Amino acid sequence: MTSPQTQSQPLLAVLWMMGALASFTSMAVAARELTQDLSVFQISFMRTVICLSLLMPYAYRLGWQEMKTARLKTxxxxxxxxxxxxxxxxxxxxVLPLAAVFSLEFSAPVWTAILAAIFLKEKLTRIRVISIALGFAGILVILRPGSDLMQPAAFVVIGAAVCFACTYVFTRGLAATESAFKIIFYMNLIQLPIGLVLSVPVWVTPDVEMIPFIAILGIGGITSHYSIARAMAHADAAVVSPLDFLRLPLVAVIGFMLYQEPWNPYVLIGGAITFSGNLLNIWSEQKALRKSPVPPLQATETAHERRT
Incomplete structure (x- = not known):
């Protein structure tokens, strides 16, 4: 929760969230443009190089003693x-309409709740069960039988959401001993050699016109998280999280304007259903947080953490 002083600054929270939304949508456009010529492995590697370059000066300032970890395997x-x-x-x-990707990505907290119940023994409350049910209902609306989105790529995105959910569970365990900066730093440090090894066989030297998109992808990976952190400093998750849903209509407009992607009401409706389940869970956890001096783990997690 935020302090009473920061709770009185919702406008600042909105402005920071607008920065986060701009970062996420810019990253999606940059990735779409780059995949026309580069492999996904190479794009991931170059994104990591930029992120690590931005993080390294602060890591150096903190020093080796502060940055070393005893939980490297985790x-x-x-x-x-x-x-x-x-x-x-x-x-x-x-390969998919941008709005469809963002809608399916909203299911990450649903998978997180399931995995947390299995591996962290977190209680599946009635609200969490309803949230999970709404999440699956939203996916079914998006991927209704016979639709153009009922294809392997859509299930790859759902698989990505499951992977992000797994990382949330890992993050909860790491957060007891590791700072948020250290978690993000090691994320990029470890993914750097993975991306390099996988991208070398399919390496393509980027053209000059690709450089801005590469920069956007890397810088957006940092600014999105920073903007969210600043928004959370000025308002509670229950206030900030609804703003995240604006990514869906925003990216739908961008997809239509830049790539002539048709409007699909089922994608928007399905995304809204899934997100409503996430929002219901956040409000429930915020209510529990106000009653308890010990914050529930899930109360501090929002859909924004999907790429940390």
């Missing part, structure tokens, strides 16, 4: 899975 396991999720997301952006 970091490696988390980020191998995260790399799979990142691959699935970029691949989905390259």
């Amino acid at each position: 970091h490696i396991g988390r980020n191998i899975i995260h790399f799979g999720g990142q691959f699935g997301w970029i691949f989905g952006v390259s």
